[in-house]
Amino acid sequence: MGRAPCCDKASVKRGPWSPEEDEQLRTYIQRHGIGGNWIALPQKAGLNRCGKSCRLRWLNYLRPDIKHGGYTEQEDYIICSLYSSIGSRWSIIASKLPGRTDNDVKNYWNTKLKKKAMAAAGASGAFAAHATPPALSPAASASSSSSSGDVRFAVYRQPQAQPPGLRHFDAPPCKPQTELAPVPPTTVALDGTGGVWASAPASDAVGLGNVFFPELGGGNQLFPYGDFFGGLQDRALELSACYFPNMAEMWGAAAASDHAHAKPQSLCNPLT
DNA sequence: AATTTTTCCAACCGCTTGTAG
């Protein structure tokens, strides 16, 4: 027996939302808030929709602070970097990008950014190194195509043994994340050969390091792309453990496991 | 201009996680 559905699918409306429904939901939430119960909300708001559907519509589309499209190179880089570190944990990645939702980031990655990254890899091999830090994870990739014709594939990273010296990491309280500044006129070095990720003067640029790894340099220091997976790799792992506290334990568990190549639960994106 | 193919993204599905009783 499966679990009971959250609502009677036969009696609620499904599919695309009409402008009237959007307005109804927006107005209700602005007046009364969510009220801590999405299941009860549609009835209160006079909507013939599943609560889950209302929640999704609000979170992914109607919220006032949502940004749609127009991804900057800076955001591209953040998505690529985090994807390479933590895989398809879209909610975490989206949480580092103000105004972006997990669904939006996921769609953007699957439809555009992945191709862009792979194209860069084709030209220089850079993304392969980027997506799969060499000393961390030998990579294999697979591809498939959907019924609608999209090429949909995932990179699967096999974890290696936990790096020496990283037995356990008690994460210090994470510092508040720096709000992304307006996009500087930057170019991104995707050649993976030690270039910096932003070419604008340091005084104008917001380095990735400032957003995610302020400990590396602080101030306006630009993020050293090459060093990320080179000399600073161990440090990056520790920092990952700070920003993603379960990571060190997950790697540790994988290393300790009899299944040396087992996928740490909830870490890597699945192939399916 | 008509048809086919590809791209994009909103929405759905179902599993996992958190929590109240």
Added chain:
DNA sequence: ACTACAAGCGGTTGGAAAAAT
């Protein structure tokens, strides 16, 4: 400790729009 329920999350899908033929 256990159960039930709601929310959160990530993978997948359907179909509209755009591009190619």
